[in-house]
Amino acid sequence: MTxxxxxxxxxxWTLTDGxxxxxxxxxxxxxxxxxxxxxxxxxxxxxxxFGYVFGSAIQVPNGDDYRxxxxxxxxAMVTFSAWLGVMTRMATDASRGVMDRFRSMPMxxxxxxxxxxxxxxxxxxxxxxxxxxxxxxxxxxxxxxxxTTAQAFLLMIVLxxxxxxxxxxxxxxVKNDQIADALVPLGLPFTMLSNxxxxxxxxxxxxxxxxxWNPVSALTAASRGLFGNPGVPSGNVDWPLAxxxxxxxxxxxxxxxxxxxxxxxxxxxxxx
Amino acid sequence: xxxxxxxxxxxxxxxxxxxxxxxxxxxxxxxxxGLDLSVVRGxxxxxxxxxxxxxxxAVRILAxxxxxxxxxxxxxxxxxxxxxxxxxxxxxxxGQYAAVDEKLTGRGNLRMxxxxxxxxxxxxxxxxxxxxxxxxLMDAADRPxxxxxxxxxxxxxxxxxxIRRPEVLFLDEPTTGxxxxxxxxxxxxxxxxxxxxxxxxxxxQYLDEADHLADDIVVIDHGQVIATGTPEELKATIxxxxxxxxxxxxxxxxxxxxxxxxxxxxxxxxxxDGLSVVLPVGGLRLADIVRELDHAGVAAADVRLRRxxxxxxxxxxxxxxxxxx
Ligand SMILES: Nc1ncnc2c1ncn2[C@@H]1O[C@H](COP(=O)(O)OP(=O)(O)O)[C@@H](O)[C@H]1O
Ligand SMILES: [Mg+2]
Numbered sequence: 001m002t003x004x005x006x007x008x009x010x011x012x013w014t015l016t017d018g019x020x021x022x023x024x025x026x027x028x029x030x031x032x033x034x035x036x037x038x039x040x041x042x043x044x045x046x047x048x049x050f051g052y053v054f055g056s057a058i059q060v061p062n063g064d065d066y067r068x069x070x071x072x073x074x075x076a077m078v079t080f081s082a083w084l085g086v087m088t089r090m091a092t093d094a095s096r097g098v099m100d101r102f103r104s105m106p107m108x109x110x111x112x113x114x115x116x117x118x119x120x121x122x123x124x125x126x127x128x129x130x131x132x133x134x135x136x137x138x139x140x141x142x143x144x145x146x147x148t149t150a151q152a153f154l155l156m157i158v159l160x161x162x163x164x165x166x167x168x169x170x171x172x173x174v175k176n177d178q179i180a181d182a183l184v185p186l187g188l189p190f191t192m193l194s195n196x197x198x199x200x201x202x203x204x205x206x207x208x209x210x211x212x213w214n215p216v217s218a219l220t221a222a223s224r225g226l227f228g229n230p231g232v233p234s235g236n237v238d239w240p241l242a243x244x245x246x247x248x249x250x251x252x253x254x255x256x257x258x259x260x261x262x263x264x265x266x267x268x269x270x271x272x
Numbered sequence: 273x274x275x276x277x278x279x280x281x282x283x284x285x286x287x288x289x290x291x292x293x294x295x296x297x298x299x300x301x302x303x304x305x306g307l308d309l310s311v312v313r314g315x316x317x318x319x320x321x322x323x324x325x326x327x328x329x330a331v332r333i334l335a336x337x338x339x340x341x342x343x344x345x346x347x348x349x350x351x352x353x354x355x356x357x358x359x360x361x362x363x364x365x366x367g368q369y370a371a372v373d374e375k376l377t378g379r380g381n382l383r384m385x386x387x388x389x390x391x392x393x394x395x396x397x398x399x400x401x402x403x404x405x406x407x408x409l410m411d412a413a414d415r416p417x418x419x420x421x422x423x424x425x426x427x428x429x430x431x432x433x434x435i436r437r438p439e440v441l442f443l444d445e446p447t448t449g450x451x452x453x454x455x456x457x458x459x460x461x462x463x464x465x466x467x468x469x470x471x472x473x474x475x476x477q478y479l480d481e482a483d484h485l486a487d488d489i490v491v492i493d494h495g496q497v498i499a500t501g502t503p504e505e506l507k508a509t510i511x512x513x514x515x516x517x518x519x520x521x522x523x524x525x526x527x528x529x530x531x532x533x534x535x536x537x538x539x540x541x542x543x544x545d546g547l548s549v550v551l552p553v554g555g556l557r558l559a560d561i562v563r564e565l566d567h568a569g570v571a572a573a574d575v576r577l578r579r580x581x582x583x584x585x586x587x588x589x590x591x592x593x594x595x596x597x
Contacts, residue, residue, distance in 0.1 A: 013390070020387040027384070028375040031416045097371030101432070104335045106361040107388045272338050 014108040021115025022122060029123070039127060043134040046074055050197060051138055058198055064230030071131075071140040072223040072231075073196030075156055076216050078127050082160045083167035084187045086120050090171025091180035100271065113267050117164040124160050128153070143228030152226035155248050159219055162255035168263040172270055195241070196220045199231065212238040218247040288313045288440050288471040289334060293343035296329050296495075303329040304495040306343065311440075311473050311488075316466055318486030319475040322590065326495040327475035328368065331444045334473065335365045348439045364433030364441045368448060370425035371432075372417055378428050379404060379413040382435065389436045396435075403431040407461055423454025430461060441465060443474040447481060459484060479583045493590050506585045511551045513584065514561065517574040521545040527570045534564060545573075550580065550588075 029035060047067070055066035093099045093112075102112050142149040174180050193207070194200070194216035200208045211217055222244035225232050233241045240247035289311035296304040304326045311317040321327050332338040334345055336356040344351060350358040372381045379400050386396030404410045407427055417425060426446060433441060443462070447455040462485055466472060476482055482489050483503050491499040491506070499506060514535070518527060521544045531539045531549050534556060539549035558577050565572055 016390075017388055020384060023387075024373065024376065024384050027380050028373070031375055031377065031380070096374070097367050097369045098373060100332075100337055100367065101365065101371040101385070102388070103337055104360060104363065104365045105385070105388055106357060106390070106436075111388075271332065 010108060014111050014114060017108045017111030018115035018118055021111060022119040024115075025119035025123060040130055043074070043078075043127075043131040046077070046131075047071075047134045047138055050074070054197070060230055061199060061201075062230065065139070067135075067138050068140055068229045069224070069231045070197065071135040072152075072227060072229055073194075073220050074131055074135070075128065075223060076194070076196050076220045077191045078124070078131050079156045079160045079219060080163060080191055080216055081127070081187065082120055082124055082163040083170065084184050085123070086116055086164045086167025087171040087174070088167075088177065088180045088184065089116060090168055091174050092177040094172060094175040094270070095177045103271070109268065110264065113165075113168045113263055116168060117161060120164040120167070121157070121161055124164075125157070128156065140229070142226075144226065148226050148228075152223040155222055155226070155245065156219065159215070159248055159252045162252040162259075165259040165263055166255055169259050169266060172263065172266040175270070190214070191216050194220060195231070195233075199233075209238070212241055215240075215248070215251040217241060218244045218251060220244075222248045286313055287311055289317070289345070289347050289473055291330070291334065291343065291345040294330065294333060294340045294345060295342040296326075296333065296338070296340055302495060304333075304340070306496060307492065308497055309345075309473075309490055311471055313471050314466070314469050315487040316462065316472040316474055316485050318482035318489045319473060319492060320477075320479065320482050320489055320586065321475070321492040322477060325492050327492065328444055329495070330492075331365075331442050331473070331475060335363055335442050336360055361436075362439045364436070364438035366426075366430045366433045366441070366443050366446055368445045370417070370429040372425065372428055374418040375416055377414050377416055378409055378420070378424075381417060381428065382432060385432050386435050391435070399435055403434060407431050408457075421454070423450050423457060426450060426454065426458060427461065430458065434465070438470065440471045440473065443472060445475055445477065448477065455481070479581065479586055483581075491586065491589055499585075499589050507580050510580055510585055510588050512577050513548060513550050513580045515542070515546065515548045515574075515576045515578065516565070516572055517546045519545075519571040519573045523570045526568060527565065527572075530565065530568045530570065534561065550584070551577075 047070075050070050051067045055070065058066055060066050060069045093102075099112070142152070170183075171180060174183070194211050194214040196216055200211040200217065203211055218240045221231075221233060221241050224230070225244060287310045289309065291307055291309040294304050294307040295302070307326065307330055309317070309319070309330070319327050319330065329338070333340050334347055334352060336352050336359050339353055344353070346352065347359045348362040350362070352359050373384070376384065382400035382403060383396050386399050387393065389396075391399060404413045407430070409424060409427060409431070412420060412424060417428060420428065430443070430446060446462070447458050450458070459481070462472060462474070474482075474485060486503065489499075489501060489503055489506055490497055499509070501509070514531070516527065516531070518524060524541065524545065524547065527547060528539055528541070531547065535549045535551050537550065539547040542548050558575065562572070562575055565575070
């Protein structure tokens with residue numbers, strides 16, 4: 001460690017270097033216009049696929065509009081893409097030697113994990129905005145005023161940031177972009193096993209238990225409530241669905257408390 | 273431009289890289305067993321060893337990426353473990369793989385790493401252009417690295433490690449897997465850097481690479497140094513090689529016997545009418561050999577004495593050593 005730099009200065013560099021890495025992510029996007037197109041088309045496909053193809057056959061309790069029911073689930077799906085993206089990027093850097101280059105440079109040590117999670121937050125906001133646009137196009141709306149709507153989006157952002165640290169840790173743990181790529185398809189069933197697309201009431205007991213305790217369900221239920229969209233569970237439901245906002249916040253805190261220290265330790269020790 | 277003062281009183285011969293008794297194990301595998309190393313300022317040291325000899329392990333320790341289990345090392349005067357930050361501010365590392373962002377352009381990579389080296393935005397941009405120009409990558413500067421050839425990627429990797437004008441540059445097998453032309457380009461770049469005064473520690477499996485670039489060579493095997501010296505000194509340790517072509521293939525057995533007596537080791541037959549043998553150090557003169565063969569009634573069409581290649585030295589050195597496990 002450079003003993004001469006003061007803690008304040010080091011914090012400054014961590015921020016500056018972290019921002020440089022956020023800029024890196026934007027630079028990559030600029031080089032890949034295809035990805036921007038994909039990012040724009042993907043929400044439309046999901047809305048059409050679920051909203052119209054499956055939606056035509058799915059019954060929502062009380063006969064409400066399925067697309068009003070669906071959009072909070074799709075927002076949750078976008079939110080849960082955080083750990084996949086960050087994991088892949090960390091693993092790619094680790095396996096291509098980029099991580100070693102960072103670690104052999106006189107840059108701030110912690111800028112890499114903080115920069116990666118910060119960059120994900122930015123791209124995540126973009127993806128969320130596009131999904132919101134797609135939702136508005138098919139008639140989805142928040143019904144409970146600006147403040148409550150903002151709370152729903154804030155909840156998504158908080159959980160997304162926590163999830164991105166899971167990605168940092170997993171990326172450092174697998175250290176191999178091919179393994180990381182192979183793990184990505186697991187994201188979909190994980191999201192599907194929840195109340196995001198269909199009510200869990202019809203599932204067999206054990207599956208319903210898993211689905212109700214899936215954090216995807218907590219976030220979906222919380223935002224349905226805050227947006228005033230249909231599908232808010234009532235009656236005798238598991239705790240996370242009875243208190244979805246608290247459950248989502250607890251999930252976020254728990255993930256941060258576990259994965260931030262684990263990731264930092266893994267980053268500082270990797271390759272030693 | 274370097275923000276650090278190199279002590280001007282420094283004697284030219286002071287070592288920029290010193291390693292003493294480095295040990296490193298992975299599980300029960302001993303990758304380094306007491307490696308000693310010293311690289312004089314402004315020279316190229318070639319760390320030569322077969323695959324798995326421990327070259328990368330040594331470079332990673334010297335570049336502060338990994339800690340030794342025992343022993344210590346200083347780079348540019350700073351301890352690689354206790355003063356890692358000071359070391360990092362003075363080194364460049366280019367590895368076996370092109371450690372750059374494939375999705376960014378060449379220019380984008382250099383600018384990003386320039387910023388991470390804490391150059392101002394303007395300085396980072398200027399330095400990127402300077403390096404691209406000097407190392408012939410300007411034409412490809414705005415293409416994503418994914419579209420570069422293997423040689424171009426390595427060159428970009430190399431110049432990325434030069435952004436901060438390092439005092440010591442570590443190159444871990446910089447040309448492995450490259451075609452001859454790209455190798456030649458990397459070699460030229462390394463020579464230019466040394467002319468600028470950079471100290472280089474270069475690992476390689478290629479003997480000709482060490483021969484071309486290195487002032488001093490350290491041969492390692494199983495994590496230990498088995499020989500050091502200039503390329504010429506190393507070649508001299510095994511004596512000259514004698515190649516004989518006979519007029520009559522039938523004389524081969526007789527020639528073999530005679531040369532065995534002369535050289536004190538078994539000659540190797542080369543084709544139906546030739547043989548080759550390494551002579552003892554400080555050995556025989558060509559005239560004596562020709563006379564001896566004549567006496568024995570062996571008619572030679574051609575007799576040549578040549579310096580051994582570094583390949584031969586290397587094979588000799590590593591053959592002699594039993595693998596220690
Ligand atoms: N991270 C590691 N884990 C386990 N074994 C390793 C690791 N790094 C290197 N080794 C082993 O240590 C030995 C030396 O490796 P290395 O330094 O990469 O050799 P070289 O670069 O000369 O080819 C090899 O046998 C290799 O398998
Ligand atoms: Mg190696």
